Amino acid sequence: MKFLLPIFLFLGIFGGLSDDGPNENFDKEMTQLEPDSVEAIIAEHFVQSFSFGAAGDVLIHDHLYEDVKTEDGYDFVSRVEEVSPYLQKQDLVFLNQETPIGGEALGLSGYPNFNSPIEAADLLEAFGTDIVSNANNHTLDKKEAGILRTIDVFEERGIEYVGANKSAADAERDRILEVNGIKVGFVGYTYGTNGMPIPEGKDYLVNLIDSSPVYEDIEALDKKVDLLVVSMHQGVEYEEYPREEHRQQALEMTERGADVVLGHHPHVLQPIEINETEDGREAVIAHSLGNFFSAQQSLETKLGGIIGFDVKKQAGETSVDNVRFMPTYVSSQEYDNFQLVPLADAENYGLEDADLVYEDVSTHMTEYSDQVEIMEYLE
Template sequence: MKIMMFVLLSLPFGNGEVADYETYDKELAQVSGETIHNVINTHFQTSFSFAATGDVLIHDHLYEDVETESGYDFISRVDEVAPYLQKQDLVFMNQETPIGGEDLRLSGYPMFNAPLEAADLLEYFDADIVSFANNHTLDRSTEGVERTADILNEKGIEYVGANTSPEDAERKRIMEVDGVEVGFLAYTYGTNGIPVPEGEDHLVNLIDMETILSDMEDLRDEVDMLVVSMHQGVEYEPYPRDEHVAQFEQIAEAGADIVLGHHPHVLQPVDIYEREDGGETVIAYSLANFFSAQQDLDTKLGGIIEFDVNHKQGTGDTTVEGVRFMPTYVHSEEYDNFELIPLADADEYGLEDADGVYQDVSDHMQSYTEELEIVEYLE
């Protein structure tokens, strides 16, 4: 196919005279359809930022520390970090605990239930979608799942990995950003030793590779990008075990663009996995705690992982590029005065050898790939 381009303009000369159409009625070029297609693919694309965090884990020490006469003020404790999420086009977080409120009895470890204001916290972080597939999903049984879903719906926050009904379980979680469709799936290894109630298998998505691969196949063709969240691994271990690496890589080969790991409560490295089809999958084996009351140094460290997503309008190809990680730190005075801050600022809050800790986190997160950029602050 040839495209004929003509200038059919009546333009004035410097003396004010107007040229006739024949002067400018000329063929500028004969451009093939293939050339135009390549130009569109090269120059016409949609780009947006996507960010993810680890566990929002509301311990009793945390909600007791932020309690006021009128409720629970989590928001004032995250002001130093929240803007780095609020600037993103799409935000994913792991909501580790039910948000059932005082009617379901507030509690911390080992059977969690957070105040309703925990949903205000997610809203303040500008979370678009949260995973609720974790080992605490059933800590308040069916009612805890339903109440959590209700409060998230009120806040306009999507959830994935837990469901209020069989119909909800069939609902595909697809988020749209500037016309680009991003699909989400989430699964957990178990439910804190609590059996799934008989006849309510829909409540939580349990890890079963056959099911996961089937779900991915069903969703893959409907979306431009696929994100899979896996709640598994061994708590407090700094590296994933071989069997977990194999699972994550199997999910990558099945077509996931990003695989996000949760549960160990400590940071594990990020990898950029090269698939057999020539594409790449970003794997974050564990994003650790984001905001919690755990006291060991490794459990106070977390972060925000940020991706540049580019979608070519001509081919429909979507790529994940520019992967960055901003380390964070939960400062506290034992179990008082919790505050979420960038790790780069931790020396101002009295963290011993803060520069050394920052360097250790950087080296650790890059131990599988140096393509991951460690930044003090997200721009």
């Protein structure tokens, strides 16, 4: 992520510069300005902005890590080189890390109790990931030790996380990233942990939807940030549309202050919705971003994508503009040679009727809103 300080040019606001040297009156007026006045001028006259990119489930099955195993470890990065540049060019990148990253010390494993090689974090770095959700139904697959080791890995790589925590204090910590002078807050939750019990007295380990004050959390963090992103891990697996109760919940979140809701868990794509809230904002809801990189084999579970949009702030108001979606596809020969590629290129990787699949995905993802632009390659 490019954490750039805004650069503001004041020439001409209080008087110009002469051709033969600095204008003394201009210099004098600038030095007499109070800091609050400078901030007010910046807020009123200058636009701050950044680009945001997000994708769905990074779901490391045993077939996947076995396929990328080398003599030196696990080479995930070479399998995503066709897609990673489209995320790397975004200023802020969010992903759903679906599986614990505990490494061989905790025993590598696939479904139903996942644990990924440490090199799975190389994959996140290759995507330019700034923050991940680690709240999902597999968060406790390796129990508390898996959560703690995964968080260690994130911290070693400089990747922020939201939804699962290492302590009570960590759970209380606001997740706020500042990008080009714009403060972005994140909250994240999961419907459950596949029946894995949370250790007694350690409810902080993972944020459960039913036992968390979700709306209150949103309202509280909204007061501290310019943009608020909510990650929700819930829904029904393999259903192509959200349940109405979940859709209404997402809409209510936007009314409470959320600007973006990113949905995970169904492992298939669900439409993107743009809600015009009562206070006049246009909030983005991606009900399910599907699988991004996994070993699931049905066509629907091989399809995913990157949602992108521009965030702009001017005169104290923040907006989300130019919502776009780039479909992706995980190519494989049965359980070998996994490659993440743009869906627009999938014919070159053996997908039959790739043009029709692309057309179907485009139609599906825009069913709830015609303001979403489907792009072959994300800008």
